[in-house]
Amino acid sequence: MNRVALALLAGSISLWLIPPAGAQVRVLNPGFEADRFSLWPGTADANGKAIDGWSYQGNVGINPIQPSPNSRPGQDPAPFFDNGGCPEGRQVLFMQNQASLRQDVDGFVKGTRYRIVFRENARHNNAPERNPRLRVGLGGEILVSEHDVQPVGEIGIREMPFARVESAVFTAPGDGAFALVFETTFADRVAVLLDDIRIEVVTGLEDAEPERGKSPGR
Numbered sequence: 001m002n003r004v005a006l007a008l009l010a011g012s013i014s015l016w017l018i019p020p021a022g023a024q025v026r027v028l029n030p031g032f033e034a035d036r037f038s039l040w041p042g043t044a045d046a047n048g049k050a051i052d053g054w055s056y057q058g059n060v061g062i063n064p065i066q067p068s069p070n071s072r073p074g075q076d077p078a079p080f081f082d083n084g085g086c087p088e089g090r091q092v093l094f095m096q097n098q099a100s101l102r103q104d105v106d107g108f109v110k111g112t113r114y115r116i117v118f119r120e121n122a123r124h125n126n127a128p129e130r131n132p133r134l135r136v137g138l139g140g141e142i143l144v145s146e147h148d149v150q151p152v153g154e155i156g157i158r159e160m161p162f163a164r165v166e167s168a169v170f171t172a173p174g175d176g177a178f179a180l181v182f183e184t185t186f187a188d189r190v191a192v193l194l195d196d197i198r199i200e201v202v203t204g205l206e207d208a209e210p211e212r213g214k215s216p217g218r
């Protein structure tokens, strides 16, 4: 192969790897650092009934809670976040029993391929074999199928990294916003912990198998 051909090949690869202009999608409050909850146990219902950027149903909230005059001596500020190291910032989200968390994420570009990436863990609660179940959808398509979420560490030890989850790759069928929804489906004294939720553009040389592609609806 001569030098011109090599240069052309290099040029085509670099173009292939650059996402289309404007295709980046930004999740608002992706690591649950925007709010400061101070009322135990950290549910949103007890702390103003709102989580910045998100809507929710059920017992959803943020741990740890922040110290305040309401804090009782010896009270655990993170009763749900009871194991594993915080993946991003200082706070994680919890979803207890059956609950849902939703954000209409804007900025998708028709024809661009994306995947959801996030960190997950489960409350240990002295019952590590009793696991919550989680599924994740976008625009009505399930992109992370329902699965058990297991605690990454022992209770009270906040060192082990949360598990990293990558969804199936999907192709945006249109420009604009799609609903990103996390749902927990098992309701027996369990809780899922989430942090660092991102939507990444998948470039041409990654995950090229067409059978993994999905096209969510609105």
Ligand SMILES: [Ca+2]
Binding pocket: 031, 032, 033, 087, 088, 089, 090, 091, 092, 195, 196
């Ligand atoms: Ca965080």
